[in-house]
Amino acid sequence: MWLCGGMLLALLCLSGCHREMDPVAFHDSGYPQKLSDWHVVEARDGVLQLNDGVVPYELNTPLFTDYAHKLRTIWMPKGVSAKYNPTDTFDFPVGTIISKTFFYPLPTGEARNATDLARTYDTSRDFAGPGQGLKLAHVHLVETRLLVRRQDGWVAIPYVWNADQTDAVLARTGDVQALTLVSDSGARENFNYVVPDQSQCVSCHAHDWTTRALQPIGPKARHLNRDYRYADGDENELAHLMRVGYLTGAPAPADAPRNxxxxxxxxxxxxxxxxxxxxxxxxxxxxxxxxxxxxxxxxxxxxxxxxxxxxxxxxxxxxxxxxxxxxxxxxxxxxxxxxxxxxxxxxxxxxxxxxxxxxxxxxxxxxxxxxxxxxxxxxxxx
Incomplete structure (x- = not known):
């Protein structure tokens, strides 16, 4: 009974903390000064928490960024959904917010310097639980990039996390941070982590270089056709997006392309x-x-x-x-x-x-x- 009661108390506490987060705020213009102004993900009670309706996802093969780990999420307003495309980026509705948080696990065991970060593919210590946010005691947050689908198209908005890891601040001109990667063998590599400025986002996200209109890169069928461990169990990401109403028109995963x-x-x-x-x-x-x-x-x-x-x-x-x-x-x-x-x-x-x-x-x-x-x-x- 104590175990059940303890588990129930923990769930109630988690639920109570989660309810304190304001609903996701879509800003149809301007550049809010803090990441928390959007209420998509927020640092609360030792966890980078995901708000209600914020769906995490991963890619079959991710883009390499200096060995950083990434937490990717999608949020949409109620009543709208993306349209499936078998080859290109899905057609996302106005109001969509896609976030990508770049972070590193902290080295374990021996004493480390303040700038030391683990160069590892191990993600077992990153998350607070399946489908949940990041465990802040185990990771160092560097930046969170938002792609926001406004009436006139996609806008990229970069945020850099503060030293206290309590919030991220607007960084339209980018940022450079001197960091050190520590491998599993103990080998060290000093490098400058570069947060691109807002104008540089077009270099990768311009689907058509003639118009230079931005598009997300990852949310394509071939990248998302994989299983993800959500809070309520493992499920194919395309199937999950269909089930929660964030995607329409997708075939069965077996009939969709897969990288x-x-x-x-x-x-x-x-x-x-x-x-x-x-x-x-x-x-x-x-x-x-x-x-x-x-x-x-x-x-x-x-x-x-x-x-x-x-x-x-x-x-x-x-x-x-x-x-x-x-x-x-x-x-x-x-x-x-x-x-x-x-x-x-x-x-x-x-x-x-x-x-x-x-x-x-x-x-x-x-x-x-x-x-x-x-x-x-x-x-x-x-």
Whole structure:
């Protein structure tokens, strides 16, 4: 009886704390000074809590950002929903708020410096429970980015968390923070975490570089077609969004496209590498994107031929090529421009140009293994 009573008391306390949060506030204009002005997620009672109706989600293969972990959420006003699209970003209604909180787990065990953060893929200590928010004693919050669907289109609004981890403040001009990553082996890497300024968001989020109108990147069928551990149990994310009324027109998950998890060693190497390039590079390297003049197309639909870089010379020579002749040389990753640029953290050479200050070692290893597995050869014409 004591155990049941204790559990009931804990649930009542959690419910009582949750009711104290004001309803989500959609601001149809302007730039509120604090993240808490939106009431989407708030730091309360040791947890970064999700408000009522705020739905968390993950991607099959996420975008790499300096080994940061991410809490992604979607909220919509009552009575509206997004329209399913099998290939592109869903058509979200006015009033939608998509949030992405970037954070790092804190190192465990030995003494650490104030700027030390764990470089790990382990998320077991991050969350307060299934479908719940982040356990603040175990993580360090860096920034929360909002994508807000207003009448005239999407607006990106960045917020940076304060030192006390109590709220995040508007940072339209971006921010730079000196941090240190500590690996599981104890190896340390100092780097500058860069929060992009508001104008830089268009570099990745412009679906069409002609209009430069912003679009979300992650909420596509192929990225969301996966299970998530919600508070009431595991469920496919597309099915869950349909059930809660946030999505209409989606087929059964088995009939929807699905990208591979880049870390899933049971998935084919080709599927893992293509999923990695799709989410990290495809939003720019496509016929309408910011990198459309390169002739290099890296989204998931591109056939594995000249368009994806196989035996394709670069459109411009110089620092970014590393004196290599082709974007991808089948069987020879060290002779290929693509992994050369992924392996760099030097401005003017590195790709992507924004969004990271470190090299994603495991991601580079994946792309190199994939290129090594490709058949064929390139001919250099003099």
């Amino acid at each position: 591979a998890n880049w870390m899933d060693k049971h998935a084919p190497l080709d599927a893992r590498a293509r999923a990695y390039l799709d989410i990290n590079c495809g939003h720019c390297h496509n016929p309408q994107g910011a990198a459309n003049t390169t002739g290099l197309t890296l989204d998931i639909a591109t056939p594995e031929d000249h368009h994806i870089g196989i035996c394709k010379p670069p459109t411009a020579a110089g620092q970014g090529t590393g004196d290599h002749y082709f974007d991808i040389v089948p069987g020879h990753p060290d002779d290929s421009i693509l992994p050369y640029r992924l392996s760099s953290a030097t401005p003017g050479t590195m790709m992507p140009e924004l969004g990271r200050s470190t090299v994603h070692q495991e991601g580079v290893a994946l792309i190199k293994a994939w290129i090594a597995s490709l058949p064929g050869e390139c001919v250099v014409l003099h």
